Amino acid sequence: MSKNGIQVLANEALEAFERVETLAHEQLENTSQRDLSSSLAVLQSLTGNAALHNLESITDRKARDLLALMRTPSIARVAVEDSDGQTDIYYISRTTSIAVPGIKLASYRSDLGRLASLDVGDEEEFEIGNRRVWLRVLERLELRPYKDQHAWDSTPSVWYRESEVPVTIQSLRTATGPAANDGGFMAFLASGEADRNVVEGLTHQIRTAMALRDQAVLDKFQDEIFRLPLARQLIILGPPGTGKTTTLIKRLGQKLALESTADGEGRGESFSGRWVMFTPSELLKHYLKEAFGREGIAAPDDRIKTWSKRRHELARQVFGILKTTSGGTLILKEERQHLPSAVAQDPRDWFDQFRAFHQQRVAEALRQGMTTLQEVSPAHADQVVQRLAKLLPALDGGQLLGVYSELHDLEDVLAPLLEESRKKTDLWIDGEAGALFRQNKSVFNELATFLDSLNQPDEEEDEESEFDDDGGEEAVQRQSGNAAHEAFQVYRRFLQSYARSRFKGRRPGKASRAARILEWLGDRLPGDERLKELGEEMTLQNALRRFRNAWKRYVLDVPVSYRAFRRQCLSQGSFEYQRPESSAHVDTTELDAILLMMLRSARELMLQRFVQRRFDEAKFADLQRVAGLLQQQVLVDEATDFSVLQLACMEALTDLKTRSFFACGDFNQRVTGYGLRSRDQLEWISAKLEACSINTVYRQSRKLNGFAFELLTLMGGDLSAQAQLPEHSNHEGVPPVLAEQLRGQDVPSWLSARIKEIERTVKDMPSIAVLVPSEDQVKPVAEALNRQLETISMRAVACVDGQVLGDEGDIRVFDLQHIKGLEFEAVFFVGVDALAETKPEIFDRFVYVGATRAATYLGMVCEGSLPERLLPLRKLFVAKWG
Structure with a gap:
């Protein structure tokens, strides 16, 4: 490994950074894009987090790409050889590339970008322009560009060469050597630093900020x-x-x-x-x-x-599932669990039964409609009824979507029959309501007051009533916030449903809302014969509406089907349901199932030809709304x-x-x-x-990786997911530390002592997290730790509900549940034994998650003793790092 060779390599890479940045800057200044002003503002702070957030806010793609290129000119330098033996150098940028004279620059997202991820010695075919060429990787330099005081560096860089151990170059700028004409004195001073600057193997970079690790080049x-x-x-x-x-x-x-x-x-x-x-x-x-x-x-x-x-x-x-002031039927109770844990953990069979129930229910509605039409349809509708009857075999064969397609083609025939009947009933109901109003101008205000006093939800016990109106399509909905008008709509729906029930010889249940309205109306109700006349027409409409836009029910009726399914399960004792406080209440698992059914049903319909042919029509507005998602x-x-x-x-x-x-x-x-x-x-x-x-981990030290494997074995985890460190990694690390029998102020005192040990070991204070087993411990632990850290001018921040982020350099205190996906240089886990008591089923998983957040330093604190299930790990701990 020649120092001169590394110096040449470093000088070339740093010069490339400068040239790429300069050209990107020139192109940015010449652009006339609308985000130019905000883009130029970023130029003043390219090395800080402010630049990152400004970059996110820029919506113009070209400006954003040029700024990204200025901030990170290249993430890799790759030397290649083609099939003719010609060698070349490619620089790979993170997201975009520009034409730079004298430099071959390719975006990592392009086909040529694959060069940055190949191993030295790999040979593959690439597309360059309109040609396919074979390239063999001779060497690869991974880069992490950083600009400080107008001078570029890469800290660190990893140089891979064939048949050589990779080397980590901590600073390319340092590798370029001291300035000339210094009489050799600067070289003398720099010699010690230079010796430490190039290290065999892959060195660990200490994490000083709380963020997701930046991996510019994938393996x-x-x-x-x-x-x-x-x-x-x-x-x-x-x-x-x-x-x-x-x-x-x-x-x-x-x-x-x-x-x-x-x-x-x-x-x-x-x-x-x-x-x-x-x-x-x-x-x-x-x-x-x-x-x-x-x-x-x-x-x-x-x-x-x-x-x-x-x-x-x-x-x-x-989807209008949850109740609002103007619609919806269900209320989400997130704190409830109506289904047993076994179903929540694996709901597949339960959901499949619900799906079958829903499909059977909407199919049965069509069968009932067919039966009813054969009984009450007028003579001039016989031909239509015969055409509908021909669909029954397909319905019985489970070909529901095919039936919907056939029904869609019959809608133009069904519409006149429905309109003819509806005009009769609208005229009839408006006449009855008008007579009531003339007798008592306040009748609907009084009805509104009565309805408010019922304190009963506006729920129809008669499921057939959903076919008594046009679902807001053709019917004029006169609800305008006026209580009297809304009471009239209730009166209308009551008459429609009650008249149809009387025609069929049924009465509402004694405790139902309909029965209470019936009692309130008393002798103001139309006569029985008049009601039966209305009932016959409503029965005809009810049957016809089952075939009009029938496909909608496949999606929109899912919440109604679920309530019916749950009632059946409760009556049969299926799935060990806990009875909800109200039939309108659902837990999160139930709501997820309803949403999934509606989404899947909508997708099925959108793939049908009868929908695709006329998808832009207003009738498909519900499906259009789903398509927009x-x-x-x-x-x-x-x-x-x-x-x-x-x-x-x-x-x-x-x-x-x-x-x-x-x-x-x-x-x-x-x-x-x-x-x-x-x-x-x-x-x-x-x-x-x-x-x-994928199993190669880029976070943990060798000692913590070994600890994680022992913990995984102990908890009976999936050992096929065992982490493997990268070849040539030299991040050995230190053993985890354990403290037992610590209570009260002893806990922050112990944490403070370990944090001071870390600070004495590293150059800059790394990112540190303190994990506690419950949210109510976050603030007390942070406050107690703060008092201990005053002497070294450090601050602990309580990240309540995982929302408070703190400043770079702060020690964060979290409830354990919020730290999935994050990583820190050091992690302290307080109250491991308490967690074992409160979450015995999955506490070891929480311990695994907490332990694998740490890159180098891991500490565990027990108020009592290490939980019994973790006792085999005791041999892996030490008392302190000092």
Whole structure:
């Protein structure tokens, strides 16, 4: 390893940084894009976090790309040899490239960008211009550009050469050597630093900030994954620190860039909003946004979602499931659990039975309609009835979607029959209401007051009543906030339903809302014969409406079907349901199931030809609204913390053509009782969903990686996900420390002592997290630790609910549940024994998650003794690092 060779290499790379930055700056100044002013503002702070956030806020793609190139001119330098023996040098940029005279610069997202991830000695075919060429990698230099005081450096860089141990160059600037004409004195001073500047193997870079690790270049296996075609579905499984999330983010960036290129320069932005990433916590969402910023991806809040928030939006604003002042039928009770844990953990059989029940129910509604039409339809409708009857065999054969297609073609015939009957009943009801009003001008105000006094939900016990009106399509809804008008609508619906019931010889239940209204009306009710006349017409309408826009029921009737399904299960004792306080109440698992059923049903319909042919028509507005939700790319971080139903909902939000769904997770890190549990659940989510494992970790020291493996073995985890350190890693680290029998002020005192040990060991204070087992301990522990740290001018910050981020250099105190996906140089786990008592089923998983957040330093504190299940690990701990 020649010092002169490293010096030449360093000088060349630093000169390339300068030239790329200069040209990108010139192009940015010459641009006339609309975001120029905000872009230039960033130039004053290119090396700080402010630049990162400004970059995220810039919506113009060209300005954003040029700024990203100025901030990171290159992430790799690769020497290659072609099939003719000619050698060349390629510099690879993170996201975009420009033509730089004398430098071959390629974007990592391009086909040539694969060079940055190949091993030395690999030979592959690449597309250069319109040619396919074979290139063999001779050497590779991974770069981490950094500009300080107008001078470029790369800190650190890793140089890979064939048949050589890779070397880590801590600073390229230092490797260039001292300035000339210094009489040799500067060389004398720099000699010691130079000796430490180049180290054999892969050295560990101490983490001084709380953020997702920046992995500019993926390894060869990650690179293959992120370049897979858009129309694929994959879940990446692997231990913490393997770059799973980074792979997802880089994949998104590459696909957005390809879409933009395919659509022509300047027109690709229409695609950039058609993606969403789901994450389990708001805290992780913040750091994901920073990671997106490094990749030049604008990531507004509505693109990175927690499922709980997206579920509420879908259920309330899109599908109208949850009650509002103007609609909806159900109320979400997040603190309740109506289903037993076994169903929440694996709801597949329960959901499949619900799906079959719903399909049977909507099919039965059509059968009943056919029977009724044969009884009450007028003679001139006989031909229509005969055509409908021919559909029964297909209905009995389970060909529901085919029946919907046939019914759609019959709607023009059904509409006149329905309109003729409805005019009669509207005239009849308006006449009865008018007579009441003339007798008493306040009658509907009085009815409104009475309805308020009932304190009963406006729920129809008679399920057939849903076919008594046109669902808001043709009927004029006169609800305007006027109580009397709304009372009249109740009166109208009551007469329709009651008259139909009387015609069929039925009466409302004694305790029902309808019975109370009937009692209030008393002798103001029309005579029995008049009611039966109305009832016959309403029965005809009820039957006809079952066939008009019948496909809508396949989607919109799902909430009603679920309530009927749950009633049946409760009466039969199926699935060990806990009876809800109200029939309108649902828990989160139930709401997820309803949403999934509606999404999947809507997707099925959108694929039918009768829908596709006339999709733009107003009648398909409900499906158009669902189509507007579908995303070009759906990504999921920490997928194993989501339930099977939730992941299936996310998959159902993918574009119908691409169905692009990429997720990542680790079964060993699942810390929710309902999370994804095994690979066999993946096929139920989607038959196209594949699983891929990656095992090389870039976070932990050798000692902590060994500790994590012992813990994984002890908890009976998935050992196929055992973490492997990169070859030539020299991050040995230190053993974890353990303190037992610590209470009260002894805990912050012990933590302070260990933190001081870390500070004496490292040059800059690294990122440190203190994990506690419950939210109510976050503030007290932070306050007590603060008093201990005053003497070394450090600050502990209470990250309440995972929302408070603190400043760089702060020690963060978290409830354990908020730290999935994050990493720190040092992690202290307080109250391990308390966690074992409060969460005995999954406490070891929490310990695994907490332990794998740490890169080098791990400490555990017990108020009593180490939990019995962890006793075999005692031999791996030491008392202190000093």
